[in-house]
Amino acid sequence: MILSCTGTSALKNNDSTWARWITTACDLFLSILLGFGLSSLINYYQQRKVKSILQVSTEQIMSKCERKLKFNKHIPQKTLSEFVPLQPYRAIVIRQQTSPVIVNELIIEARKTNKFTIHPYDYKSSGDHYLEIEFLQQSSSIIISIEIFHQQNLLFERIDDFLSIILHPSNMIYTWKDFDKNLIDYQSYQVFLNGDINQCHFVNVQNCFKTWYNTTFGHNQNCNQLLDFNDIDDPLCSCSHRPVKCPTEQWSLTNAIAYTFHQNFSNGSTSSKTCPAITKLFNIIQNNWTRQQIEYFRKQCHINSPNG
Ligand SMILES: [Zn+2]
Known part of the structure; x- marks a missing residue:
């Protein structure tokens, strides 16, 4: 009987030890789970906060940039004289009805x-x-506007x-x-179709202009930029x-003409002034005009203009 009681007590002790171990293990598991949950929650809110700070900062920088662009791009039109090409030109339009003789x-x-x-x-x-x-020729130019079309006739072959x-x-x-050499509308012409266009020597005047302008028209002494x-x-x-305030931004042709020559150039779709405007800019870049030369040119244009 005594032996039997001792055996039962030992069994009970064993059970209670197991129960304590299980309880401790459960507590530990729950603590880890709780800790993991809390840490994930904290991480999530911290990431959101960092994201919102970054977003606000980016928006502030962009809006500052845009505000400056808007402010600086405004040149009162009344101070601009009419655009004048470097040399006189003859304009010719070639449409589907034009004679192949031309x-x-x-x-x-x-x-x-x-x-x-x-x-x-x-x-x-x-x-x-x-x-x-x-056509850039010695004393005058020829400007041709060709309507792009595809028909099997003599005019198309001549074009x-x-x-x-x-x-x-x-x-x-x-x-x-x-x-854009891959414009689908031009692919009916041999030079585009057979890839000969890729051998041509193109000069992107927009890129050359940015370098020339920034060298010729440096920053003012009191400019806010760290120079x-x-x-x-x-x-x-x-x-x-x-007016260009971002390194990746490019000049529009209208602004390039306005800021360089103080002339009003609008490259509307019906205008035949676009090529003369590009040519005029390339000419001064090629001849490396100085700020003094440009300022003298502006004065002469202003004196000669009807409102001058
Ligand atoms: Zn500046």
Whole structure:
């Protein structure tokens, strides 16, 4: 009987030890689970806070940049005189009804020319595509607007030859922005279709202009930008004559003409002034005009303008 009681007591002790172990293990597991849950919650809210701080900061920088761009891009139109090309030009439009004889005459002129400015444009209302081409010649220019079309007739064949002569590796082609050689609308012409366009020498005047302008028209002495180590475009710049405030931003052709020559150029779709504007900018970049030369040119234009 005594033995039996001792055995029962030992069994009870064993059970209570197991129960304590199980309870402790459960407590430990619950504590780990709780800790993990709390830490995940804290991490989540911290990440949200960091994200919102970053977002606010980015928005503040962008809005500051945009505010400065808006402020600085405003040049009162009344202070601008009318755009004047460097030299007089003759404008010719080639449409589907144009006589092939005219294109034949232009082919003769194109063979005598090795510098061209090109600008593709569309009429948004009709969806028609045009290619504006300026022949850069000694004393005057020829500006041709070609309607892009595809028909099996003599005119199309002559335009096809004409484009192959102009877009030839022996010529220099000036553009504003990179010329899109893969435009589907031009693929009916041989020079685009057979890939010869890739051998052409294109000069992106927009890129050259940015470098020339920033070198020629430096920051003012009291500019807010920190100029100790660089003078690139920056949102902190407070110079009104430098409207581009972000290093990645590019100049529009309208602003390039306005800020350089103080002339009002609007490159509307019906205008044939786009090529002369690109040509005019490239000419001053090529001849490395100084600030003094530009300022003298502006004064002369102002004196000669009807409102001057
Ligand atoms: Zn500045």
